[in-house]
Amino acid sequence: MASQKRVGVVLSGCGFLDGAEIQEAVCTLLSLDRRGTALVAAAPDIEQRHVVDHLLGAPAEGESRRVLTEAARIVRGKITDLAHVSASGLDALVFPGGFGVAKNLCSFAIDGRKMKVLPEVERLVREMRAARKPMGFVCIAPVLAAKLLGGEQVKVTIGDDAETAAAIESWGARHVECRVEEIVVDERLKVVSTPAYMLGPWIAPVAAGIDKLVSALLELAS
Template sequence: MKKVAVILSGCGAYDGAEIQEAVLTLLALDRAKAEVTCAAPEIAQKHVINHITGEEMVDEDRSVITEASRITRGNIQSLDTIQSGDFDAIIFVGGFGVAKNLSSYAFDGPDYDIDPEVLDLIHHAHAEGKALGFMCISPVLAARALGEKGVQLTIGNDRETAAALEAKGAKHVDCPVDEAVTDKENRVVTTPAYMLAQSITDAEAGINKLVASVLEMA
């Protein structure tokens, strides 16, 4: 049985983990009989967004791990308690929480950096030869952590985002929503998911391929 860590960045497309991406990932892993551990950092969300209006709820303060636990029915670990050596693979779910909570991409654009715990986890996993999956906007994490390795990845076909990732040393590959890009040398799999998806079915096709490729590589 493959052991997989799934990393979340909150709960909600506009300020945390993209819920449909998270559920599709967990479903695909469960169908594959993988043993899953979900984790999130114990940090404050940068924003809390009203998902009906799209407006910031300025008087709200929420915890990334507490919000992420809504998706996992409370079964979640703090990111600082997990070790890459305990897993065969690690998958990062997308959503604006990646760009706001796990990195500064939403605020700093091409000059962004990523959370030190996330950076360390990716570095250690890569050094140990673990399989890594990144969907939606989360390839920004791979570009920052593994750009110097020339990691090959995709966020779909958005030129501005692709240029920001390439500025970190990554090699961007345009990819349709129902496909995934596999960098066998760096053991990284990426798929556009809701960077391109117009429906949950659109997102599912690429996520299923990402999960299958990650598990095959693990």
């Protein structure tokens, strides 16, 4: 009988405008749980870049929240500080999307092609790559793979957004256009990506793409 796979899920807060995209996160967790994996949810213990009122779609002035505390909402409190997670304790790793990826895990939303990646995120991605363990990147999260693994010409997708695709290719990565229900697999580097809410339009097709990503990820981990 195959041993249970331990899969890390890195969250960037709670709410698509300033944290993790909740539907993408839940679809990822559900797909992994249905396949019998041991879930290791994690988030960095840092301040969010800002807080957005999701009803108004505008910044909530004077509010501040922590990424780890907010991300804990999605996983019923069962979450670990990203600083305490290493590749040695994982078989695979997934990054759901949301603006939190581009604001909290890196600075893509602010700095574009000149973005910097949060040191703990960079450390873990590079550890996983060095150990040749598979990673999945959902929605906007492939910019992390592109920035960190562009030197190896990693192949990823964010759907068909020309500006983001151009940024990805500026780092040496290869962008592949993709429909929301589909995935792109870089078997050489063991990286899987899917557009999710970079394309939308709603939860069913997003869930279909994420489920395919999880299936491919676990196959690469076997």
